[in-house]
Amino acid sequence: MSNNIENLSAWQKFIKKMTKANEIGKEEDIMTDHDYDGIRELDNVLPPWWLYGFYITIAISIFYYIMVFMGNYNQEKEYADSVEEGKKEVEAWIAQDKKAHPEKYTEAKAYTDAAHLAKGKELFASKTCFACHAVDGGGGIGPNLTDDKWILGGGVKNIFNTITKGGRPGKGMVAWENSISKEERQLLASYIISLQGKKTANPKAAEGDIIWNGK
Ligand code: HEC
Structure with missing residues (x-):
């Protein structure tokens, strides 16, 4: 109390x-x-x-x-600091992702030697590409792959990308990303590049307005 x-x-x-x-x-x-x-x-x-x-x-x-x-403390510095911090986080994420999925970060490469091209030719048949592009690549439902006109772009990068992600919606060329391995898609792209300028049995008229003739 x-x-x-x-x-x-x-x-x-x-x-x-x-x-x-x-x-x-x-x-x-x-x-x-x-x-x-x-x-x-x-x-x-x-x-x-x-x-x-x-x-x-x-x-x-x-x-x-x-x-x-x-001192040098102000809003601009605070902003720059947090941008810097964010960049570091993104870099760390990419580094981690690179480790987990190295295949996403390596550029597609084009083979030119006979052994790899032969493998590409085999895949062109076994993966049913020929059904739409003809056995010799001269075209059918799909465009002629031997001419220098491309709908979706020539060169290993574009061709690899077309095989991976498919053509324009509804055209019939599907994305093969999940059913054909990266190495096999590289072999296919290399084989298609090797078809440039080849004579085919029944060539389909050229389509597309991107010119690329292998060079
Ligand atoms: C069901 C038919 C079909 C099959 C099977 C098919 N394609 Fe295609 N392909 C097409 C069509 C249609 C196009 C044109 C797409 C467009 O116009 O966007 C095309 C486009 C392409 C192109 C781009 C041509 C250009 O002018 O840019 C390449 C490369 C290609 N196909 C490769 C392949 C390969 C490799 C395979 C096998 C793994 C394959 N295709 C299987 C129908 C097919």
């Missing part, structure tokens, strides 16, 4: 210290001689709680002044 009273009085002391309010009934002590049509004015001191808050804002403003105008 006595503890409570002590606590209370300590609290009251604190409040008194923080407000420095003049006691009621002692207004005369701080009454100024200002008198405006009977309205009088008390000369209260600034309450310490308010004053301390004001000092804190001054201290903070000095801190920011030094940081922004003397």
